[in-house]
Amino acid sequence: MTDHYLISPILTHLFSVILLLFCWKKVRLQKVISISSNAVIMMIAVFLWMKVWNQGILSMQGGDWQAPYGITFVADTFSATMILLTAVAGFAVATFSAAGISKQRIQHGYFPIMHLLLMGLNGAFFAGDIFNLYVWFEVIIIASFVLMTLGGKKPQMEGAINYVTMNLLASVIFLTAIALLYGLTGTLNMADLSLKVALVQNRSMVNVTALLFFVGFGIKSAVFPLYFWLPSSYNTPPSAIAALFGGLLTKVGIYALIRMFTLIFPPDEFLHYLFLFVAIATLLTGAAGALIKRDFRKMLSYLIICHIGYMVAGLGLFTKSGMNGALFYLFQDIVVKTNLFLIAGVIFKMMGTMNMDRLGGLAKSHPRLSALMAIAFFTLIGIPPMSGFWPKISLIRESFTTDSYLLLAALIIASFLTMYVMMKMWTDIFWKAQTQEIPQGKNSFDELRPHHRQLLIIPIAFLCLLSLALAFGAEQVAQVSNRITTELMEPQGYIDAILKPNSKP
Amino acid sequence: MELLLVILIGVLYASGLYMMLRRSMVKLLIGLILIGNGANLLIFLLGDLSKGKPPVIDVALTAFQNAYADPVPQSLILTAIVISFGLQSFAVVLLKRVYMITDTDDLDQLNSDDQDI
Numbered sequence: 048m049t050d051h052y053l054i055s056p057i058l059t060h061l062f063s064v065i066l067l068l069f070c071w072k073k074v075r076l077q078k079v080i081s082i083s084s085n086a087v088i089m090m091i092a093v094f095l096w097m098k099v100w101n102q103g104i105l106s107m108q109g110g111d112w113q114a115p116y117g118i119t120f121v122a123d124t125f126s127a128t129m130i131l132l133t134a135v136a137g138f139a140v141a142t143f144s145a146a147g148i149s150k151q152r153i154q155h156g157y158f159p160i161m162h163l164l165l166m167g168l169n170g171a172f173f174a175g176d177i178f179n180l181y182v183w184f185e186v187i188i189i190a191s192f193v194l195m196t197l198g199g200k201k202p203q204m205e206g207a208i209n210y211v212t213m214n215l216l217a218s219v220i221f222l223t224a225i226a227l228l229y230g231l232t233g234t235l236n237m238a239d240l241s242l243k244v245a246l247v248q249n250r251s252m253v254n255v256t257a258l259l260f261f262v263g264f265g266i267k268s269a270v271f272p273l274y275f276w277l278p279s280s281y282n283t284p285p286s287a288i289a290a291l292f293g294g295l296l297t298k299v300g301i302y303a304l305i306r307m308f309t310l311i312f313p314p315d316e317f318l319h320y321l322f323l324f325v326a327i328a329t330l331l332t333g334a335a336g337a338l339i340k341r342d343f344r345k346m347l348s349y350l351i352i353c354h355i356g357y358m359v360a361g362l363g364l365f366t367k368s369g370m371n372g373a374l375f376y377l378f379q380d381i382v383v384k385t386n387l388f389l390i391a392g393v394i395f396k397m398m399g400t401m402n403m404d405r406l407g408g409l410a411k412s413h414p415r416l417s418a419l420m421a422i423a424f425f426t427l428i429g430i431p432p433m434s435g436f437w438p439k440i441s442l443i444r445e446s447f448t449t450d451s452y453l454l455l456a457a458l459i460i461a462s463f464l465t466m467y468v469m470m471k472m473w474t475d476i477f478w479k480a481q482t483q484e485i486p487q488g489k490n491s492f493d494e495l496r497p498h499h500r501q502l503l504i505i506p507i508a509f510l511c512l513l514s515l516a517l518a519f520g521a522e523q524v525a526q527v528s529n530r531i532t533t534e535l536m537e538p539q540g541y542i543d544a545i546l547k548p549n550s551k552p
Numbered sequence: 553m554e555l556l557l558v559i560l561i562g563v564l565y566a567s568g569l570y571m572m573l574r575r576s577m578v579k580l581l582i583g584l585i586l587i588g589n590g591a592n593l594l595i596f597l598l599g600d601l602s603k604g605k606p607p608v609i610d611v612a613l614t615a616f617q618n619a620y621a622d623p624v625p626q627s628l629i630l631t632a633i634v635i636s637f638g639l640q641s642f643a644v645v646l647l648k649r650v651y652m653i654t655d656t657d658d659l660d661q662l663n664s665d666d667q668d669i
Contacts, residue, residue: 178631182631182635188639189639189642199649199653204654205654207650208647208659212572216584219588222591223591225595226595226598229595229628230597233622
């Protein structure tokens, strides 16, 4: 179905950017505009999701040039769900930023850039044209570069170098892969590519192209041998920015991987084993990395890597329930990782440090807040009935039935290590008696004005509630991921929706 | 012509990667620029080189279907050049800022933030 409604999240973000640029120095106004526009976008996204759920795949052709010639925007259930989660995370981060980001950063354009980043994410989820996907990726990375370096403290700049270099390299590899794919098939439309790549005789060239895509997206989503930039850069910017990065940026890489390797390059034997190997290695190295770190946000960064492994594992298994688990995991991971980085920001405000050795005693000083944070911690571990548990069980069951015992072991070890790391965090931050006094003037949380404190707490509570909703509504979430899996595994519906938009499905 | 371009692209990719692996920040930047240009040339090459043919023909002229040049790669390159221009100019400014803050252009010195292991 052709429907122009679907680019409204992108346009609303663009409009907010323009509006925000006009109030460059008016900090308070910028906060109000950003929070309210994010709230509007969240409503648009809910409405769009309902529309896609009821009417099937929506598509839109840029300039009304019919596919495969024009630029296509598509919203299938996968895209719509990712848009919805992006909007939710964007709303939470915008609210948090209103109190968590310093005035200087806002005066240097924090909010417009944040909206540009979210716009790029929305665009990437909607892109139905591979070159358009590249362009949206560039929008994302240029916005993230600015957010990464905004403020310009020394560690931030050093982290930014790693981040910028690796992302530029990833885009070049992505571009190379697009060039090869265009040379092989002569088309850029993803639905059309899906049909034409299957017909290409030169299979070895197709495999090389697929691997280039894998490396390009793999760098962005931080899988096993390509993740080193992540832990050295995600801990440097302010927590609100890190939350946006940790929650969404690696996930857009995973989104692109899942999209490419279900629609255009259905994995053959070799890719299947490659994915499984990468998943196992990512799970183990990520968890092991988190074990030895003593900086709260560095541990979280390594846990991001570890949990990317679950999603790659689902893609590697390439069975219905495996994919199901990967998608469910992806959805709940966006919510919980965003939340944990926001929590890290609040803890930093309270104690003035991220070092586990110097943290402590929070359960005593802020009991209610600690109880709230416990929800996010338990969700990440995946203690039943929290939302991390359901996808894990389907991934573990699926690796058992397909006889991938190494993967099974890796999944269980990674879960166990995650639990150990989170337990260590919990005892160190909340239960351990505080070893040293907080230096005078470092505890800026209690000195904040009450409404600012609420601005920090509300997004965390909101995301915790959402995590709980995902946990107790697991049945419904499973239905959603089931439908997405069906759409992904049988791409004919997607192809028809784009190439024959006006015929009745 | 094709062979020449193939060799050129190979040299650009190889030298770009080599430069990126050096320790100096300026060489890193030069590497990024070289490898980006290599990718642009690759798109150009894979769109089939043809000389003196019009890029756009009338829909009715079916007899000329094999006689026109593909306009898509050039628009792709144009987009890619603009994007890489933006990114590279950002990288130049970033590297200058880093140099001013840290007083070194050696990438191995940039680890003041790793207090723990």
